[in-house]
Amino acid sequence: MTEAADPPFPNFPMPRECPFRPPAGYTELRAERPVSQVTLPSGNNAWVISDYALVREFLADSRTSANRAHPSYPSVLPRQPVSSQQAKGLLTWMDPPEHTAHRRMVVNEFTAKRVAAMGPHIRAITEDCIDQMLLNDRSADLVQSLSLPVPSRVICELLGVPYSDRELFDKRTVVILNHQSAVEDRMAAWQELRSYLSDLVSVKVQAPEDDLLSRLVKKYQDAGTFDHELLTGLAVALLVAGHETTANMISLGTVFLLDNPDRIAELREHPEHAGQMVEELLRYFSIADYSTSRVTTSDIEIGGVVIPGGSGVIALNSAANNDEKIFAAPEEFNAHRDARRHMAFGYGIHQCLGQSLARLELEIVFTTLFRRIPDLRLTTPSAQLSYKHNAAFYGIYEVPVAW
Template identity: 75%
Template sequence: MTETTGAFPDFPMARGCPFQPPAQYAELRAEQPVSQVTLPSGSTAWVLSSYELVREFLADPRGSADRTLPAYPSMLPRQPVSSAEAKGLLTWMDPPEHTTHRRMLVNEFTTKRVAAMAPHIQQITDSCLDEMLRTGGPVDLVQSLSLAVPSRVICELLGVPYDDRELFDQRTNVILNHQSSVEERMTAWRALRGYLRDLVAGKVAQPQDDLLSRLVKKYQEAEIFDLETLTGLTNSLLVAGHETTANMISLGTVFLLEHPDVLADFKARPETAPQVAEELLRYFSIADYSTSRVTTADIEIGGVVIPEGSGVIALNSAANHDETVFEKPTEFNAHRDARRQMAFGYGIHQCLGQSLARLELEIVYTTLFRRIPDLRLTVPAEQLRFKHNAAFYGIYEVPVTW
C-alpha cells in the first residue's frame, strides 16, 4: 500500500483534440492509475483512470455522492446551497434516501416503456427537420435540433410547458458554465427551482396525464409527499433529460461530418444506428467527472489507500479509453461492442434515463442524415466553440447548411 505525495497536476485537464480525452489520462492510466490532482479551488482530490478501478470504486458503498460534503471535488467555487435547496436532487443522494426515490422513478424509464415512445420521438424529430428545411440554411443545429428534440421530449414526458424552455435552458446554461460567478449560478439555481416548485404545486392542485402528476400521486399514496423533494427530483430529471443528450447530438453530428468515411458507412447501413450511438457515447464520455464521490471510510484501491473524507473523481472518459478493455480506444469503431462503456456512470447512480437517451440519439442521427444527406458545416470544425468550461462537454453553436 502506498500514498501519493508531491506536487499534483492541475484538474480539469485540457483536451488537446476536441474529439479526444486529455492526453494526460493515458499517461496516468499507464503510470499511476490512482493519483492526486489539484482542483481550481486549490484543494486536492484523487483521480482513478483505469476501467477496472473506476468500476470497482463506483460500486463501493463507501463512496458518497453528497455534494454538500466539504471534500466533494467540485470544479467550481462552492455554492451556498441550503439543505432545502438540495432536497430531492437524486444525484446528490446516498442510500437509503437514494434507494427510496430511485424506486419511485425506475418504472417510468423501463426499456419497454421507453421503446413505446419511439413513434412520438420520431414525430418530434421530423417536425424539427421540417422547420429546418422550410427555413433553409444556414441554421444553428444546436437550437434547431440538438436542444429542440430532447427538450420537447422531456417537457412532454414530465408535463413541463415547452413554451417555457428558454427559461430553463438559460438558467441551466448559467448553472453548468464554469465561467459563471457564484452569484450568477445561485441566482439561476433559485430561479429555476422556484419555477419548478410552482410547476409541481400546480400538478398537486390539478393532476394531468404526465410523469410529474403520476409521481405526485405515488408519493402521496406512500405518505412521503414533500413539495421540496418533488421539486428537486423534477430539477434532476429536467436537466439530465435534455442537456446531456443535446450535447451528444451536436458532438456526434460534427464528428460524423468530419469523418466522411464513417458517415458514408452509416448512411449505407442506417440499421447500425444503435452501435454508432453507443460508440459515440464511449468516444466522447461527456459527463467526465459527474462520477465524483467523497470517501466515508479509508478505501484501498489499486494498492493505494485513499483516506476517509477524500474527494475522488472516477474518470469515465479515461475508463472508456482503457486499452485493456477497448482495442485501439482512440479510434472510432462503430463495429466494436461498446456496451460496456461507462458514459452513463456505473453502480447505483447509473443514469436512470439512459434508454431514453440512446433512443433519441439513434432516431436523430438516422433521420437527420436520411432527410438532409448533404448536410455540412459552414465553418471549419476547429472554429467551433467547444464547452471546455462546462459540467458537460459539448458545443455551443453548430452552424450548418445543405
Template identity: 70%
Template sequence: MPRGCPFLPPGDYAGLRADSPVTRVVLPSGDTAWVISSYPLVRAFLADPRTTADRSHPAYPSILPKQPVSKAAAAGLLTWMDPPEHTVHRRMVVNEFTTKRVQAMAPRIKEITDECIDAILAATGEADLVQLLSLAVPSRVICELLGVPYADRALFDGLTIVILNHTSPAEDRMSAWRQLREYLSGLVTRKQHEPGEDLLSRLVKKYEDAGIFDLELLTGVANALLVAGHETTANMISLGTVFFLRNPDHLARFLADEDSRPQAVDELLRFFSIAEYSTSRVTTADIEIGGVVIPADSGVIALNSAANHDGSEFADAEKFDPHRDARRHMAFGYGIHQCLGQSLARLELQIVLATLFERIPSLTLAKPAEELPYKHNAAFYGIYEVPVTW
C-alpha cells in the first residue's frame, strides 16, 4: 500500500485496523498472506509459539518472488530460527548487548559522531548527510564492535543496498548475498586463527568452548549483526534529522532537555517504524486471533507499523508527541525475535541527533523534504540521500 505522506504509514492501514484487523491480502509477489494490523492482535500474535520464522518455508510471505535459499546460505541468521535452535544461539550473543555494555560505548560513539560531523563541515557548500553521517556513524560503530575492517565499508554497504532494494534483479540480490557471506566467512576464519578484542573473536571462542563451532553458522551470525547493526539505525538517523528540520519546535525541546531525549527517541522509533516486514511468520497450527481462524501453514505479516499507529494504544497516534511514553512500541519487534541491538540503536540515535544539531545549528535541507528519495522500494524504510547545507 502506498504512503500518502513520507512521514506516516500508508493511510489504508487505518482502514484495515478499523474494519478488518485480521484479513487476507495478495502481495506484489502474487503470494497470498494474512495481515494483522491492530496493536493488541499484533502483540498477541508475535508472542504465540505456534508460528515459525523460517523463511525457507513455502508459505513464508514474500513481497518479492521467492528465490531458493540453501540451508548453508541461511545458517546462523537468528531471525530465521525457531526454538530450541534460536534459544541456544541468541543466548550466545545477547550478553554482548546488555544495557551496561552499550552505555560503556557512549564516549566512543560520541567521538565517531564528532569525527563524521568534522567531515561534513569540511565539505564545501553542500553535503550528503546519509553518506557522511547517517551511514558512517553506525557503520563505524558496528565495525569496531564486531572487528570488521572499516576500510571494507564500501563493500558491505554496497552489497547491503542491493540485497535490501526490492527493485534489484533477483540474480543481483543473490550474487550480493553470496559475496557478503564469502567476505564474512573469511573474516570469521581470520578471527579463529588471529583473535582480537572484538565481539566476533569472543563469539568464535564461545562457540569453540561449547563444542558447537560451525563456520557457516558464525558467518550467518556475523551477517545478521553487521547488516542489522548499521542499516536500520542509518535510516532512523536520516528520518529523524529531516523530521526535526521540518519541526523546529520539537528540535528545540529535544536539545533543551537532555533527560527527555530517550523518550523522544522512542517516540521517533514508534512514529516511523521502519521495519515493517521483519515480523512476518508462518503458522504451525490453526490460530484464532481477533475472532478469525488463521489456518496452519499460512503466511502472516504482523504489521508493526500499523500497530504502532493504533489509537487504542497510542492516543493521537498520527502525531509526534515527545511527552508520550512510547516504550511499548514494536519498532524492534516483539517476542523471542525482538531486536538484540535495540539499546545500541537508541543510544546512537540520542548521541548523533543531539550532537549534529548542537554543532551545526544552522543545518538546512538543500532541497524540499517532499523531493527527497525515500526508500519506498526497500526492506527498511528510509532515505537514500539527504543533501544539506549550513
C-alpha cells in the first residue's frame, strides 16, 4: 500500500473574486498558515507571508536579498535571462552596501519638503490635462487623458526626459510589466527602453540642465564614481516606477469613488481630508503586491517556521494591509481610519523613494478632477472594465468615462 502524496501547494498568483479586493485566499492563509508555500506559474515553489507583523519583520531582516537575477527569486512574470550589465543601476534589485550608496545619491531629490514645493506645478499639470480632456466630445478614456499623463509629465520634467517621447516608454512599460508578454517581447522592450535612456544620459553628460538626471551625473562625477550604465539603470527605475504605479492608483481610485458617490461628496465638502482618503485608498488597493519579494541568504525562522536559505519569499503587502489585527474591518473602505501604517509603499530599506510625490499627485488629481467635472460617470460598469490581473502592478487598462 503506497502512502498518499502530499497535497500540492496553492497556485500563485491567486484569483480575485472582486476587482477592488485582494484574493480571498489571502485571508485563509493569514488565519491558518501565515507563513506557507505556493506554486508559481513557472512550477517552482515559493514562500508567502501574509501577516502584517511577520511581513514587517521579514522585510527588516538583513538575511534577505532583493536581487531579481537570483535563480530562486520568486518571479510571477515569465523568467528572462538578465545580465549583470542589464540589471546595473536598478535600485530595487540591489542589496547593501551597494544599495545604500546609490539610494543616498537619489533620496534628497524626494524629500517631503522638496516634493511639497512641486505642488503648484503638479496642480497646473492636472488642470491642463483636464482642460484637454474637456475638449473631447463629453467622453474620454481616463487612463490616456489623466491617469497616465499627470504622473508621466511630472516624472519626465523631474528627470529631464522629453515628454514628447512618452509613447515610447509608456508602450514599453506595459509590455515589460505584463505577465502574458512573451519573454522575447519583454526583453526587446526592456532593451529599447534602456537604449533610449542611455542616449539621454549621454545628452545630460554633454549638455546638463536643471533636472534630476543632470544633477545625478554631476554627483557621481564629483564623487569620482560616474558609470554610464549604472546611471542608465537608475533612470529606467525612476521613470517606470515614477509613473506606472501612480497612474494605476489614479484609475482604480477614480473608478472606486465613482461607484461610491458619497465619498466624492465628502471629498468635495472637505478637500482638506483628501490626504487621509488617499492613505485609505493606498491601503485598500495595495497594487504593488509582488514588489516585496526577496530571496533568503540564510535560514530565517519567522512565525515559528524556518524558511531555508536560498528560498524565494513573497511578503504580501496587500495581505498585510488587510490584517484585521491591525486594521479593523479591513474589507470596508473607511476614509476616516488612520491608515498611515499601511505598507503599500513597501517597508524597510527598499521602501518606495517617491512615496511623498505619489501621495501629493493623488491628492491633487482626485480633488481637482471631481471639482472640475462634478458629473463625471463611467460608461462601462466597473465590474466589466479591463483590470490588470496579469501585470506586476495591479490597475486598469482603460476607463471609459463621460460627463
